[in-house]
Amino acid sequence: MPKRGYHHGNLRQALVDAALDLIEKKGPTGFTLSEAAKTAGVTPAAVYRHFEGREDLIAEAARQGYDIFADLMEYAYSKESTALAAFEATGRAYLAFARRYPGHYIAMFESGISVNRTPDLAKVSARARAVLEKAAADLSQHIPPDKRPPASMFSAHIWALSHGVVELFARNTGSQSPFPPDELLESAIGVYLRGLGLIAPDG
Incomplete structure (x- = not known):
């Protein structure tokens, strides 16, 4: 090389x-x-x-990845005019990041490096999560408070959905799907939002 x-x-x-x-x-x-x-x-x-060692090097790669990731999430959130569109855009941004920055993605989510390894890494990872939490809070504000899931839980569910689609179908892991990853994620988010009563049922 x-x-x-x-x-x-x-x-x-x-x-x-x-x-x-x-x-x-x-x-x-x-x-x-x-x-x-x-x-x-x-x-x-x-x-x-x-x-000091390989883990420190990987942690810095992860920190830089979270910085890019947070910027992409913030851009996706801010460019849309409605709460629903902004929320859906953050999900798509997750897939786009994984495809465009695979090395960063692996360092962030598959290396075993804790986001609390350094203060800078913890800070920038929290910034990324905060974008999705804000999008979830905006979208769910019309749900009665006693039936409204915490924004942190709401956003964690969508983060998990996005991560699952990326890991199983968007990163050449060998799993095959009859649908493109983007469509899988969009439909999964749709099912979730319908369950909360945030979008109308089909038909």
Whole structure:
């Protein structure tokens, strides 16, 4: 593999970029720091000036991924004119992120790295969750308070639906579906929202 070049002073980011490539190809536990150093075009000793170990490197990749993810979710939420459209857009943004940034996605959700590993990682992951919680709160505000699910629960259900569709059908895991992932997610969200009485029944 040809060595990557990097600008002086940007070794840290070069190592993160190398790790993202390796994570995508080999999984979060399928590479060593030495391989990341080689991919970045530096000696293994250079890695330790920036990261204590592989988990620290993966945690930084996850932090950057959550930052991108939160930006995408905020954009998806803000560009729509109705609460329903904004809520549905955040679900689609989840799928779009997983497809466009597979290395980040794996570092965030499949590496076993806790979002509480560092304060920065915890902060940016909370920002992403807050977008979906706000969308859920906006959409459910007309439900009587005694029948309204907490926004955190509501959004967690949709997050779980989105994650399941991504893992089973949108990331080449071998599972086959007769429907595109986008349609699966849209219909699942529709069933959920109808159950809450937030959209009209079919027919």
